[in-house]
Amino acid sequence: MEPPHSPFGLVGQIARDTGWSVRYILHGVNYPSLMLMWQDCSRHVPSRRKTPAELSREMSARSGSPPKNMSPLEFFMSMDGEE
Structure with missing residues (x-):
């Protein structure tokens, strides 16, 4: 807004x-x-967006870092299968 x-x-x-x-x-x-x-008056205040580095750290903490030879698409598909 x-x-x-x-x-x-x-x-x-x-x-x-x-x-x-x-x-x-x-x-x-x-x-x-x-x-x-x-x-x-009240108004909508958007939350702060996470930086790419923060998102990367968060994802690494959730599922470990992807293998070096795995493509990003394969990594995310494997995460989808785990949940």
């Missing part, structure tokens, strides 16, 4: 989420209160 890129996007999202009219948001609510409400 990406935050709004301008004040117009912010007003549009507040109008969508609260049902308030754009006129009410622009003329009926002061800007500092709007910013405080917006910063306090």
Whole structure:
């Protein structure tokens, strides 16, 4: 999820989420209160992705390292068969 890129996007999202009219948001609510409400609302924060090195260490710990002559496809197929 990406935050709004301008004040117009912010007003549009507040109008969508609260049902308030754009006129009410622009003329009926002061800007500092709007910013405080917006910063306090819940939002989705994606989890951190694991780096390739972390994934590799995790997979090695699960099933040991693959033999040197085994292709990655064969390695993953053998892991699928084990589960």
